[in-house]
Amino acid sequence: MSFNINDKGFYGAFGGAYIPEMLYPNVEELCQNYLKIMSDPSFKKEFDQLLKDYVGRPSPLYFAKRLSEKYNTKIYLKREDLNHTGAHKINNTIGQILMAQRLGKTRIIAETGAGQHGVATATVCALMGLECIVYMGEIDIARQAPNVARMKMLGAEVRPALSGSRTLKDATNEAIRDWINNPLNTHYIIGSVVGPHPYPDMVARFQAVVSEEIKWQLQEKEGREKPDYVIACVGGGSNAAGAFYHYLDDTDVKLIAVEAAGKGIHSGESAATSILGKEGIIHGSKTLLMQTQDGQITEPYSISAGLDYPGVGPMHAHLYKTGRAEFISITDDQAMTAGLELSQLEGIIPAIETSHALAILNDKKFNNNDVLVINLSGRGDKDLQNYIDYFKL
C-alpha cells in the first residue's frame, strides 16, 4: 500500500480536482507541467541554490538535550524556524515562484490567514520582481497588523476578503475567484497541501526537502536514517507533509499529526478536523472538513491562526483514515504551556502552531531509547502578543 498520491491525483479516496470549469485550463496546465518542470535539472539547480543561499538551508537538526532529559527520551528538533521569514512556508513559495516563471506567469496571487504564507509569497515576489496580490480575511487583517505591514513593505498588495466569515477560508475563496477572473497571466501560490490536484502533491514535494534533510542529518547523529517517530502540527498540513514525505511508505517510522483542539474538541471552538470533520469538498479537494449536517462549511477556532482551517490536506485525510499516522489534538492551554517550556528549557520561542506539536510530550508516553523528530515549523516572534496576553508577561 502506498500512502503517496496516485496517478489520478488521489490519496486513497481523497484529493482530486473538484473545480469549476473556469479553472480547468489553469489547473490542467499545472497538472501537465509541474512534474516535468520540477525534474528539469536547471529548475532543481535554481531551487536548491535559493534554498541554500537565500533561505539558509539545510536547517539544523538539533538534539534538544534538556527537553530530552525532562521527558526521558531522545528529542531532535528540525529547525524550520531558522529559515528566512521564520517558518517552513518559504520552501514552497520559492518552488512555486520558479514554477510560475517557467509557466510564463507575470502576476502572483496568494491567500493567507495569519500572514505567514502571505509574507513568504510577498518575499519571493520581491525577489523575482513579480506583481503580488495577497488575499486576507478582513478580520485577520485587523488582528495580524505586523504581517500586513511586512507584506506591504515587500511591495505586495493586501486585499481584504469581505465575504463569509472573513478569515482564511474566505481569503482562499477570493484568491480562487481572482484566478477565475485572470486565467491567463496569473499563478496562484497556495500555501498548504490543500486545493485541487496537483497542489497538494506539488506543495508536498517542495516541502519534502525537510524529511530529505532529516534522513542524512539523523544518519550523521544517530547512525540511522529512520527515527522512531516524526511529529508535526497540522492545519492544512504542509509542514507535516514535508516532515513525513520520505517516510510515508516506511511503516517502521511512526507518524504523529497534531491538530488544534482549541478550547476542547467538543467545545464548539476547535479545529480538530480529523475528529470533527466529515468527508466532503473544500477548495477543490475531497477531504475531511468541518461542516454542518447540511454540508455548509463551518468556521474553526484555534489560538493559533495557522491551524484554524476547516479542512485538512487530502494526504492527511488518507493518513488518518488508514491509521498510517496517529492524530492527536492539543488544546490552546496545552500548546501555550509547551511553548513556554521550550523557551525556558532550550532558549527557543516557537510559533504557537509548533507549540501544539511540542505539547504531545506531555500527552503521550515515549520510551527512553525512542528517537523523536519534532518539526519545529516556525518561530514565535509573530506570536509574541499572544504569548504576552496569555501569560500576562
Place this chain on the structure above:
Amino acid sequence: MNRIQTKLKENKKLLSIYFSAGYPSINDTVSIIENLEQNGVDMIEIGLPFSDPLADGPTIQASSTQALKNGMTTKVLFDQIKDIRKTVTIPLIIMGYFNPILQYGVEAFCKKCRQTGIDGLIIPDLPVDVYNDQYKAVFEKYGLINVFLITPQTSVDRINFIDSISNGFIYMVSSASVTGGNSGFGAEQTDYFKRIAKMNLKNPQIVGFGISDNKTFTQATEHTNGAIIGSAFIKHLSNNGVKNINQFVSTILR
C-alpha cells in the same frame, strides 16, 4: 422527454432566471418561481445556497449567505417545492455546489429531484470526468439532465467531449469571470459566441454570466439559444422584494 429538452425545441430565444432559494425571505421560493413563470420566463435555476460559492461574485454570495442565515437547507428547499408541479410547468433546474449534495447523498438527492419535478442540475464544482465516471448512471436513472459549463478558454476537444456527454444544453460562460462580473459584451464575446455556434454541437447553447438587461440579452442570444440572468435579478429582489417581478422581466424581453 424531459421538460428541458421540450423547451429547447421551441423556436425562440430562451430566458432563464437564477435566484438563491430562501432569499430575500425564507418562504419566497415558491412565489418567485410562480411569478417568473407567469411573466414569461422560460426556465428557472433554483440556487441551493452554499457557504463557499467559489464561482460566484459578491451579489450571489451575499444572497446565498443571507439565505443560509434565513434557515435555508436542502431539506427545507425540497419541502417548499414539493407541490411545485401543481402550479408550474416550465423546466426547473437546481444549481448548487457539490458538497451539500454529497452530504444529502447523491442518489437520495437525485431521487428527491425526480419526485419533486426538478428537470436538471447545474453543479459547477462537479468536474465532467468525475460525473462521467461516478454519477452519470444515477442522474440518468432519475431522468435528470446535468448541465456543463464551457468558457472562452475551454479547448475544442473538451467542448466536443462535454457535448458528447450532455443531453440538454451547454452553459456558455460568457467571459473569464465569476458571476455578476462584467457589464456589456465586446467583440471578444461575440467572436466566442460565433465560434461555438460554428461548431454545430448536438446540444443547444445558453449563455450565462454578464447578462443584465435587454441589450446584453439580445447580444448573448444572437448566436445562441438563450441566456441566463442571475445577479441582476437578485439585485432586483434586494431592492423590490418579490414585488414587481413583471417589471424586471419586461425590461429584459421588452
